[in-house]
Amino acid sequence: MPKAKCNHSSLCFSSSSHATVTGFRRPSERQRVAATKSDNRVFPRSDKLFLNESVQAFPAPLLLPDDDLAGEEEDPQSFQEWVDAEHRNPITPKKKTIYVVPSPQVDPGLDFVREWTQPTSTGNDCQINPPSTKDVQEYLAAFYHGLPVKMMPSSTLRIMPWDEARKKAKKPAQEQYLGLSIGDECVRIRARTLPEGVYGGQINLTDLLDAAISLLPKDAYALIMLVDYDLYEEKDDEFVCGRAYGGSRVAVVSSARYNPTLDHIQRIERLHAWPASHCETYMSACTSAEPAAKNQKRSRGVNKGSQKSTLELDGPVKDAVSAYQSLREVDSAPSLIYALWLGRMCRTASHELGHCFGIAHCVYYACSMQGTASICEDARQPPYMCPVDLAKVLSATSSSASERYRALLKFCERPENLDTHFFGPFAAWIRSRLHQVEDSADFS
Template sequence: MSPKCNHERLQFDVSPHAVDAGFVRPPLAKRAAATTSSGRVPDRNILTAHTHSESLFPGPLVLPADGLAIDPKEPPQSFRSWATEKLRNPVTRRRKTIYVAPVPEIDKELHSTVGKWTVPFVLQAPMKGGCNPPKAEQIREYLEAFYHPLPVKILPAEVRFVPWSEGKATKPSKQPQYIGLQVGNSVTRITTRRCPDEVYPQQLGLNDILDAAIDVLPDDAYALVMLTDHDLYEDEDDEFCCGRAYGSSRVAVVSSSRYHPLLDEVTGIEREHMWPFSHCEAYVQRMCRDAEPSGSNPKRRKTGLPLGPRATETDSAMAPVIQAGLAAPSPTSSPTALWFSRMARTVAHEVGHCFCLAHCSYYACVMQGTGGIIEDMRQPPYLCLVCLVKLTRAVGDVEKGVDEVQLLIARYTALAKFCETWKRVAMFAAYGAWLGKRIESLKATLASAE
């Protein structure tokens, strides 16, 4: 990989735009307190340990049009808030399996219509052998590592799009207003509409698919995520929606459509500044500068904030992470793998909501909300220090007697093993290096405790 930018300096805190947007990041003491069950600032030793751990956890960037720039007052969710949330569903020994429903097959009567809806208008026909959407088994394997040690299985029921007739024998129209989603013996009506930005021919109603997921949630399921290659929308005002979860209902749906690598140019995605390169200081400066109104006087901007903590790439704990990403092949050499890496991150995020993890504003985190597909590419695949405590405790509820640090090392080891098989993708190569640093740090913590 030979990017034009060499990412010499890294940005570890929010951008100058954060102040203009009205976003105030919780200070270090409050971030540390957010990981405790009491919600209070921990003692000096714990605070020191937390400070050391932060070397691999930069702050959220909060660039123009990012989710936290649009909604800067969104309250953060501490561990204490999560633990006392009444709608949170506990993981139990009977109900601990995460299910993945594969992309629906398409009934032969719908092939000439619904079958074409997964092809963006910039392509004349589906690509053969060059760029294929992620497979359910790949997603299952990633979730199995991400949510280790919980079991992750493919939903055994048949999943298929079928004609919807409203009880009458009708021929499928050129662009049917409704189609059926059959899961096992259950069939749910799915509303369709024309894609407003004309990237795809037609979209499916996301809420209808979530209703179908609720109807077929297995008895032993902790959560069910449904996959689709079709473009989705949630509300009539939406252009599109990549995914959504009904957390308290333990269901989610994620679409691969907008992550298609061949849409990057149309979307404006800068591949050389996808995570981990999104923390490049020069990139952050340029994005803030480009968003300034034409003719504005920089001296009169109310930033009041320098770029904040930053370091050269060579003296940062993130150095091996950046280097591993740079060493990966160019994204153009493996577009199918690139597509999968994007989908995997979003599926992990949506399933996280089923664990009652809210959007995060403490750190750059896989549980951050997003203002659009471009910000999506900038966010990391890992859980931050606050969200990690929540998940570790949730999983620990069925792993009684297991030391949480040991459990965390086992989870990171499973993820690192997965990343090793996908290191041809910059995100997974960098994630693998990041995991290596975290495992090293946690093992040192165990050794010092002994």
């Protein structure tokens, strides 16, 4: 990987050469265009323009070594397939609200659990509080514009002692039980101590998802729980950042691993996080050590012309990269660290809620609904939805594309967000995309 500071002077809008090595076959341009259409739903003319393909706005998936798409092949989910899905939960007038649940409070006497929200060591003296649930809720209200997004009271959940394990476990990775108070009920959840871990302990994600199901209000379409604790599912897991039970309409996301002060420990390539992940120098460096593929057909929809550097392609991605380059180093101010942390949480929360809407992982474009195989890949994923998944969200929320983008832009342009490494480039991308569509002769 490039170690010196990079000016991202050459951008690549196609997948890396590793796509050919893995045999990844991206749907063709014709298939991508067809995937935004449905026999059951006709969009207004202005929305259709936002659903048009634009390589300047929607590049191909990066597909670097060890990325999610480099593993098992994901089946594409077109807009029509989403509409026809039998197990997708419909939004109704009585069930249309998205609820956001803050991290559980901790009872007195469980100080060791409260300490689990702080990394054991970061090498950085800067102490920043985890992202505000209110901030994430307001972002989600813009992302899923057209639906009410409400925050539950901070007292909704409380961690308390469980009779079988009132004291801190002393053995490494020893599983124990905690109580999770939900109103008048207390359920048992698993936890484990990790004296040598990045965090002193972790809480079981599966148990939190089960608890989230019991929290669903009658008017809820979906519910997402945001926790400040590191999570695990299986005993062999190092950690997990979150998951959705789409059919059950619940999701849980942890802020723990998105803490920017951990980036050097987790080897997150911050210099080439989105949108700079489309830097050709970076993509070439990531794939330079691998052997050339043999007997592999070129992926559908990728031709020699689209493999070259594309400096001439002005548009949303290039504008986002320019905004990214203009910013100060993240560690130069606590406000920048907080905003980057918040941005990462917002992207993952919107992704997991997408599964509650019945949206599968995306293989059409670099898109917020792409699957990720690591915390490092997470940082390279964009916050926007591609045309195929945007069609699904517009259909579900009954919002217009222009109104939705303007709601997101308003959030990104808040004074505390605008000149930061996630929201600043996203604001530049949105402005450019709006101009790209609304300045066209066809827009009315």
